[in-house]
Amino acid sequence: MKAATDGAVERLKARAAEEGLLDVAYATVDSPFGPLLLARTRKGLVRVGLPNQDRDELLIDLAARVSPRVLESPAELEEARRELDLYFDGKLDSFGLPLDWRLSGGFRQRVLRAINRIPYGQTRSYTEMARRAGNERAVRAAGTACGSNPIPLVVPCHRVLRSGGALGGYGGGLPMKRALLSLEGVLDEGPDR
């Protein structure tokens, strides 16, 4: 009985996707830092949940802010999983995934789009991100935008440091930020900005 229901649920998800009823698809994938939650809309990747973030809370938040039609559907996140695996193996320096920016608006979104253009293995300061987003004096707001990044890792907020070169903060914890920067070969030479 349970097996029959599971099979029916799988077919239901495929049909829901075909009929445009799957607004948010999500999957949990492994990473060197622990499980990541990946979520996408028809437009693109909308949310990456880091291992220290509560999965159920993230899903409830997606249901409230994007659409309650949220279904677990690993097939829909296969490309994102593959790219992240390559990134963690040091074999990918630029993600090709389409992104859905809808969870950030206004100045925050401009900051995050600027962050998305920081090349692999380089770092920038919060001040510079504020300037690129159009308001050089809004350094604190730029920091908040980094902290609220809904698509960490792929939108590389770990590449943003304090002006003196101090690490600043990271939603996934500072050890993870440090590990990502050394994966990209930045930290060994010491942040130079």
Added chain:
Amino acid sequence: MTALPPFQTVLDDHSGAVMAILRGAVGRQGAEDCFQETFLAALRAYPKLEDDRNLRGWLLTIAHRKAIDHHRLAGREPVPMADPAELAAVDGMPEPDEGLWAAVDALPPKQRAAVALRYGSDLPHGEIAAALACSPEAARRSLHEGLKRLRRELG
């Protein structure tokens, strides 16, 4: 209004009950199709659902409608029965009896739904009323009329 939970939660919590009810109502063959139709209809309507306090009753109401559609489409009576052993394995499902289920199926839709929700899904009266979108008194009346008719027919 509180926000609706992610639909995955609804599936996790209620897909087993919906499948069990559908197997009872249309048999193993039809249940898979009705299951798909039930949840696709639910997904379509879900974002506009105003009251999420009785998601199971809401889903079972849709499932009953799909089961009725299935019978209409198939144009056959009485209801094909699920494998009794399988039904007995589901918590709270009564031992199926071919004559009884056929009689339940022959009831007018409201009475049929009330009886099935009360004895098939073990819903309390208040939830049956919510599922049928009627007052508790009306739900109790439908249930009462349905049971009276069943007693009469089954003697």
